[in-house]
Amino acid sequence: MKKKSNKDVRGRFAPSPTGPLHLGSLVTALASFLDVKSENGKLWLRIEDGDSQRSKTNFIGLIKQQLVDHGIAWDVWPNLEHEREGVIYQSERQHIYCHFMYYLSSLDRTFLCKCTRKSLSRTNHFIEYLESGEIRYPQICRDRKSVCLSKEQTLRFKSTNRDDFVIRRLTTGDFSYAFTVVIDDYLQGVTRVVRGDDLIFTIERNRQVQAILGFPFPTILHVPVVRDSNGRKLSKTDERSKLRGGKFIKKQITQSWTHLRKNMPSSWIEKVTPTYENYFF
Numbered sequence: 001m002k003k004k005s006n007k008d009v010r011g012r013f014a015p016s017p018t019g020p021l022h023l024g025s026l027v028t029a030l031a032s033f034l035d036v037k038s039e040n041g042k043l044w045l046r047i048e049d050g051d052s053q054r055s056k057t058n059f060i061g062l063i064k065q066q067l068v069d070h071g072i073a074w075d076v077w078p079n080l081e082h083e084r085e086g087v088i089y090q091s092e093r094q095h096i097y098c099h100f101m102y103y104l105s106s107l108d109r110t111f112l113c114k115c116t117r118k119s120l121s122r123t124n125h126f127i128e129y130l131e132s133g134e135i136r137y138p139q140i141c142r143d144r145k146s147v148c149l150s151k152e153q154t155l156r157f158k159s160t161n162r163d164d165f166v167i168r169r170l171t172t173g174d175f176s177y178a179f180t181v182v183i184d185d186y187l188q189g190v191t192r193v194v195r196g197d198d199l200i201f202t203i204e205r206n207r208q209v210q211a212i213l214g215f216p217f218p219t220i221l222h223v224p225v226v227r228d229s230n231g232r233k234l235s236k237t238d239e240r241s242k243l244r245g246g247k248f249i250k251k252q253i254t255q256s257w258t259h260l261r262k263n264m265p266s267s268w269i270e271k272v273t274p275t276y277e278n279y280f281f
């Protein structure tokens, strides 16, 4: 078998433009960068603007600028149609997600669902909550024989572990993160995923879709999210977590590195320290 060379290491940073980067997202960006650059790999920047209600175009430019200001450069993904600074945008990839959605449907791994949060709160079914705080879908529509298109709300994945998560919201046409992340990581040849540990709960969802589509499983490394003094995850709207420019840049990078050193496995820190010193000193 061909030995994997370093040039096969591919990672990505995939922010959602629902706000500018904050200290917590800078930590993930830095970790993603160090993780691949310590092995001479490539880092893609993917803007996860698939949530049409919450994503805002003005944050996209800001996020890119914040990355550049902090010395976190991404590699150029070839956008053939027009120059887009080597970045991919999920909002422009609906046709690709549709293709894989139809394929899953052809394998009978999806179903249309007319339940809403409100209707679920009123049902007689026992409601169980997932660790993420989401409702574990009680499978009401899973075996329905007929559909009424005007009433359907979502297309769900037929899972094997009673977690029939949403693939697409039909009211907006938006695809869900748990689905698009699998498609894009595969199409971008991503071998290593570095993301916040608030997304741990999506691993099983990712793996189920990957297994059915025959995609390899990238290695996933979760970075403990940054919390405030009350133990709450930093929010994009919190003034205190906002990134600043100029003389604060170096301080913010140092703070991010300190967080990684405190929270990441020592073998990983050892691996990436020379890269950190090389790029950020």
Ligand code: GLU
Pocket: 013, 014, 015, 016, 048, 181, 194, 195, 196, 199
């Ligand atoms: N778009 C997600 C976020 O901003 C990150 C997803 C990922 O890294 O897989 O929280």
